[in-house]
Amino acid sequence: MNLLDFSNSIEGYLLVSSILLTLGIFSVLTRKNAIGILLGVELILNAAGINFVAFSKFHSAAIDGQMVTLFIILIAAAEAAVALAIILRFYRLKQTIDADEASLLRN
Amino acid sequence: MLVSLKAFAPELTLVGFLSLLFLLDGFVPKLRENRFPLIWVIVSCFAAGVATAVGKGLSGDFFSGLVTETGLVAFFRYFFFFACGVTAYVTLGSKEIEERGRSEFSLLILCMTFGMSLMVLANHFLMLYIGIETVSIISFVLAGFNRESSRSNEASFKYLVYGAVSSGLMIYGISLVYGYTGALSYPAIAEALIKNNGTHPFVFYLALVMIYAGFAYKISSFPFHFWTPDVYEGSPTPVATFFSVGPKAAGFGALLHFVLTALSQKQEGGVFTPIAGIQLAPVMALISAATMVVGNLSAIAQTNVKRMLAFSSIAHVGYVLMGFVVMTPAAFSSIIFYLIAYCAMNLGAFWIVGIVTDEKKGSELSDFKGMGWRTPVMGVCMAIFLFSLTGIPLFSGFIGKFLIFGNLIQSQSYLWLALLGVLNSVVSLYYYTKILRAMWLEKPESSDSAELRLPLSQLVGLLGLALPTVILGLFFSPVLEMAQRWITQ
Numbered sequence: 001m002n003l004l005d006f007s008n009s010i011e012g013y014l015l016v017s018s019i020l021l022t023l024g025i026f027s028v029l030t031r032k033n034a035i036g037i038l039l040g041v042e043l044i045l046n047a048a049g050i051n052f053v054a055f056s057k058f059h060s061a062a063i064d065g066q067m068v069t070l071f072i073i074l075i076a077a078a079e080a081a082v083a084l085a086i087i088l089r090f091y092r093l094k095q096t097i098d099a100d101e102a103s104l105l106r107n
Numbered sequence: 108m109l110v111s112l113k114a115f116a117p118e119l120t121l122v123g124f125l126s127l128l129f130l131l132d133g134f135v136p137k138l139r140e141n142r143f144p145l146i147w148v149i150v151s152c153f154a155a156g157v158a159t160a161v162g163k164g165l166s167g168d169f170f171s172g173l174v175t176e177t178g179l180v181a182f183f184r185y186f187f188f189f190a191c192g193v194t195a196y197v198t199l200g201s202k203e204i205e206e207r208g209r210s211e212f213s214l215l216i217l218c219m220t221f222g223m224s225l226m227v228l229a230n231h232f233l234m235l236y237i238g239i240e241t242v243s244i245i246s247f248v249l250a251g252f253n254r255e256s257s258r259s260n261e262a263s264f265k266y267l268v269y270g271a272v273s274s275g276l277m278i279y280g281i282s283l284v285y286g287y288t289g290a291l292s293y294p295a296i297a298e299a300l301i302k303n304n305g306t307h308p309f310v311f312y313l314a315l316v317m318i319y320a321g322f323a324y325k326i327s328s329f330p331f332h333f334w335t336p337d338v339y340e341g342s343p344t345p346v347a348t349f350f351s352v353g354p355k356a357a358g359f360g361a362l363l364h365f366v367l368t369a370l371s372q373k374q375e376g377g378v379f380t381p382i383a384g385i386q387l388a389p390v391m392a393l394i395s396a397a398t399m400v401v402g403n404l405s406a407i408a409q410t411n412v413k414r415m416l417a418f419s420s421i422a423h424v425g426y427v428l429m430g431f432v433v434m435t436p437a438a439f440s441s442i443i444f445y446l447i448a449y450c451a452m453n454l455g456a457f458w459i460v461g462i463v464t465d466e467k468k469g470s471e472l473s474d475f476k477g478m479g480w481r482t483p484v485m486g487v488c489m490a491i492f493l494f495s496l497t498g499i500p501l502f503s504g505f506i507g508k509f510l511i512f513g514n515l516i517q518s519q520s521y522l523w524l525a526l527l528g529v530l531n532s533v534v535s536l537y538y539y540t541k542i543l544r545a546m547w548l549e550k551p552e553s554s555d556s557a558e559l560r561l562p563l564s565q566l567v568g569l570l571g572l573a574l575p576t577v578i579l580g581l582f583f584s585p586v587l588e589m590a591q592r593w594i595t596q
Contacts, residue, residue: 021279028272037268044275051282059289065282068233068291072278075240079271082244086251086263093257099268102261105337 013054020047034087034097038080045076111169114176117158117184118224124151125217132210141206144213148195151217152188159184168230172292175230175364178593182443183227183360187353190450191220193572194349197458200565202465203343204252212252216349219245223353226325227360230368231292232281235361239277239321242354243270249349250342262341269324269334277321283314293369297382301372305383315385322365325358328428329397332421336405339417344461344470347413351420351457352450359427359446363439371434379434391431392524399425399527403534412460412542413470416453419496422535423449426528429511433518436594441510443590448495448503448579455572456492459485466559475542477551481559484566486546488573493539495576498532503579508532510587 024043031037049069056065087097094101112119128147131138138144159181166176194216198204204212222241229235247270251263285291287310288299300307323331339347370387371379381387402422409415427449430442460470462485467474479486495502498509508528515525561569579586 017282024275025272028268034264038271041268041271041275044272044279048275048279048282051279052285055282055286055289059286064233064291065285068236068282068285071233071237075237075244079240079244082247083267083271086247086260086267089251089254089260090264093260099264102264104258104261105265105341 010054010058013050017047017050017054020044020050032098032100034090034099037099038083038087041083042076042080045072048072110165113162114165114169115174116162117155117188118221118228120158121151121155121217121221121224124154125214125221128210128214128217132214139207139210142199142209144210145195145199148213148217149192152192152195152220155220156185156188159188172294173231173234174225174228175368176228177364178595179360179363179443180227182590182593183356184224186356186446186450187220187223190349190353190356190454191216193454193568194345194353196564196568197348197454197461198345200562201343201345201461203461204345208252212249212345215245215249215252219249219349219353223357226357227364229361229364230294232285233291235365236274236278236281238357238361239274239325242325242357243274246270246350246354249346250338252346253343256341258341259343260341262338265334265341266338269331273320273324273331276317280314280317280320283310284318287311287314293365296369297372300370300382300384303384307384318365322358322362323394326355326362326424326427327421328424329394329401329421332398332401332424335421336409336414336417339420340411340414340470344413344457344464347417348454348457348461351416351453355420355424356446356450359442362431363442366431366434378436381434387434388432388521391428392521395425395428395432396524396527397425398422398428399531403531403538406538407534409538410472411470412472412475413457413464415538415542416456416460419535419538420453422531423453423496425531426508426511429515429524429528432521432524433514435514435518436591437517438511438514439594440587440590441507441514443593444510444583444587445507447586447590448507448576451572451575451579452492452495452502452504455488455569455576456496458569458572459489459492462561462565472541472545475545476549477546478559479543479546481551481557482561485559485561485569488569489546490543491573491576493543495580497536497539499536501577501580503576503583506580506583 020043024040027040028037049072052065052069056063091097163181168175219242222238225238225241229238247263247267250266251260253259288296290296290299320331327335367379370385371381374380399422402418402425406415406418427442427445430438463474463478464470495504498504512525512528515521
């Protein structure tokens with residue numbers, strides 16, 4: 001038996017998704033580049049998507065989990081479109097996409 | 108299916124008007140230039156409100172259990188349509204939204220109102236997620252509506268980062284709950300939870316915390332409130348006006364429905380008890396306490412009025428969350444009453460900040476100097492709104508707080524929370540009076556001491572918000588009874 005053969009159990013999927021979630025949160029917290037933050041968010045959303053598909057395959061008779069994944073992909077695309085527009089405007093105004101430059105509004 | 112469409116009539120009305128505006132905007136460019144789009148918003152909100160009134164009485168699950176109709180949903184619909192209409196009315200007189208942007212602005216707030224309706228209708232996690240994202244994505248655009256301003260852009264950027272992360276956490280939490288219970292609709296989740304007899308794995312609690320992240324961001328409760336002051340300060344004032352009332356109430360509506368149907372069981376006499384193994388009250392009490400303390404203490408040090416009101420709105424979220432600690436029908440109707448009172452007084456206060464911002468090109472405390480003497484009506488209205496926000500007797504805010512604290516004391520538990528709430532109200536008096544002192548007790552700068560005449564439409568609107576604030580403080584029982592009926596329906 002191969003220890004790394006996860007193809008027929010849910011653990012492998014959950015492991016990948018939790019790693020993706022951790023990486024996503026980590027890059028949101030540490031990245032200074034606005035696009036990097038955006039990529040972190042995409043990782044979090046995809047982690048959730050993997051979870052839904054995995055649970056839908058192993059734990060539930062219905063396909064509603066897979067439906068949710070489709071919606072997550074759709075919403076992530078919409079969000080990315082708006083986010084890129086905002087970051088583009090940020091660049092126009094400040095000539096940089098360093099998130100630390102967003103410091104006009106503070107106590 | 109047809110019945111489902113009937114239940115969805117108010118939203119369909121809204122979408123119909125929205126699409127028409129979209130077409131008119133594209134094909135008749137002339138209409139874009141004047142007040143037409145904003146008046147269109149007011150008309151469509153009114154029409155959607157009429158559709159709600161006509162469709163009253165329908166209740167149950169629709170669209171295969173995706174959405175559910177209750178008395179509460181009807182209340183929140185009226186609330187959103189009113190807030191959206193008032194925002195459009197406020198924008199009519201505002202200089203912050205440029206004339207050629209008005210039709211886009213109108214489309215966006217209509218669409219956001221639609222999303223808020225979806226949030227409170229949701230009886231299924233997918234619907235909830237779609238509702239929240241509809242509201243969020245449009246909020247990002249609205250916060251950055253003033254395209255040439257770095258502050259507005261920064262507001263939308265911060266809103267985007269917080270919003271995207273918290274809704275990402277939320278959907279991850281939802282996926283864990285789905286894995287645990289195998290269901291996505293609230294009643295099915297409750298059923299699965301009851302079957303497990305109070306022994307839930309640790310992951311389930313982690314998932315609940317993650318789901319709360321999504322709600323907390325929408326209602327700006329601790330610990331996801333950090334975006335609020337920055338976003339309110341940076342975005343145009345009419346947008347902040349809408350943000351401080353609309354999406355927050357939507358978050359409360361969605362949270363209320365989620366807690367009641369997915370995490371609680373209804374007992375005899377309409378009291379809800381959490382499903383075995385879920386301790387809601389202590390967690391909610393801690394969150395509520397932290398939210399109001401953080402909001403009020405941070406507000407003290409602010410010199411920008413918009414920012415101060417943003418922190419004050421966080422504090423008010425703390426008061427409303429107290430209602431979630433006691434899960435009785437009386438507590439829920441006091442939440443409803445508080446939201447009604449909060450809607451009028453907060454819309455009014457932000458509106459006046461908007462008027463001052465238009466006049467002085469800023470919303471610092473020093474910009475408010477002598478404003479009371481320059482336009483007495485506005486000064487008196489602001490005094491009414493701020494006293495009501497503080498919770499001074501004779502105003503609606505007092506009754507709202509009295510009901511919420513009273514329910515907490517009646518339940519004989521969490522007396523410290525009620526006490527903390529009262530102490531917080533005293534603290535809030537300090538910073539609210541700072542605004543009033545600037546308006547009434549300080550002299551305006553000599554360069555602009557002339558009387559500032561407000562257009563009639565603004566005066567009528569301000570009085571229209573100030574009167575209910577006073578009247579609800581004196582004759583509150585009809586509204587309270589209405590709230591009780593909404594809860595029990």
